[in-house]
Amino acid sequence: MSLFEDELHYTIATRLEKRDALIEAGHEPYPYRFQRTHYNQDLHTQYDALESGVETEDVVRLAGRIMAIRNNGMFLDLHDTSGKIQAFCHKESLDEDLLAILKLLDVGDMVGVEGSIRRTPRGELSVRVKRFEILCKALLQLPEKYHGLTDVEVRYRQRYLDLIVNEDSRHTLRQRSKIVSAMRRYLDDKGYMEVETPMLHPIAGGASANPFVTHHYSLDQEMCLRIAPELYLKRLIVGGLSDKVFEINRCFRNEGISTRHNPEFTSIELYEAYSDYNDMMSLTETLVQVACLAIHGDLKVEYGDKTLDFIGPWKRASMVDLVTEHSGVDFLPLSEEEARQKANDLGVYVEPTDSWGKVVEAVFAEKVEAHLIQPTHVIDLPRDISPLSKVHRHVARLSERFETYINGWEIANAFSELSDPLDQKARFEDQMKERASGDSEAQPMDEDYVNALGYGLPPTGGLGLGIDRLVMLLTNSPSIRDVILFPTLKVKH
């Protein structure tokens, strides 16, 4: 239903008539404020012991949305953000003029009520309404109360409607907020400094992904929406703004949409000087645990038909060992050419130009990922697919990088940050070669970043953690769109 039709729906026309009738009777349908004394949930807590059939003299003022009307207006279900309470509008408790206005109320309207607390003989805590005022006349009809709104397209396009009607959606999205706030509070308490780095980047660096490209008119310059804040955050470590910085915000990647991908998604990225990737592993566990405890009070959660156990320490295994375990092939000693051949033998498609690391990654994705249900740190990723991380301190082919997997999904990615400016320059140059040979996601050279390293980045551990996926896992949500307030959708014509 829409207010932008040539001919308004008959239910809208009816409500417009009621709106006019309210004005006629001297009731402003869109007033400015209402002083309330309680949230509904406060009353349920406060009057928990009140016995059925008991009337009190305690006067309260409540405000909320009418979600149901029964018995010709005698009973209203009044919902506020905390919960529901029944408003009891007995004709003997209301003046004539208010009784007349009662007929002009609809499900969906916002009202403020004043009255005394009572519990009905059937046990429903209620407010016996002595006075009420309309706080907002709703013109559009809400979806049916019993089945609610199930059309996922409408739920995503008109999230406000979904939130009004579906308790589950409200719950999940509120839990998201609690999760983010708990992690932020933890980092704050531990002395990490929250910062905001640019969202508009001249060069989209810090990850391998396709950016959204836009244009700044007065600078007459191409800009990208950031794909990761990484390179700016490490510049702050170089500058010594703080030895511990973090940013919780959006990244944008111009790639496919799925139940686990939204073009804009939220990550927490943090960098800590004088630390390495081992420290980041512990921190990853702690952050996920903090998030989990914030909404569950427990470290085991149900996701679909699985139980995820976040109690630490989590399993740690190197990527090549996991590949060996699940494919029977040890790629570590193989040449690039042998690796490609073995991948093909395993039925894993690889490009003839793929590097050793890309081959290992491809086999890992195909053979291992789906098995990593319980939290697992996959450590020591190939060096050639990790252009921003330090070379492994013992194995030259590997890097000090790990990805954390839960339920088969990558949740976190972290490294001992590469601090050697000459090595970094060489890595970017390798990436540029891959870019030239057709890999649009290879990372572009960022000369200023290399120069920043030239002034000195201390040993630093860095971590990126995908908030949306974590929230999915912790709230048992099957789609990333369920945990994003306004997921990206195609415009409907």
Add this chain to the structure above:
RNA sequence: GCGUCCAUAGCUCAGCGGUAGAGCAGUCCCCUUUUAAGGGAAAGGUCCUGAGUUCGAAUCUCAGUGGACGCACCA
């Protein structure tokens, strides 16, 4: 980008070649201790859009639009 499925009243759904149905919501009437309140009456539709097949299309075919899921890409 590819494949499969979905789109009918405000909402939730049935109907699947023979002129459009239910429940809930809305309207009117009855009912002032109900809570998916109840009883009665009337109303409400470009069956997503366009083309085709057919005597006849919500129904079959093709194309388009939007969505869901899977694959690819990726986090």
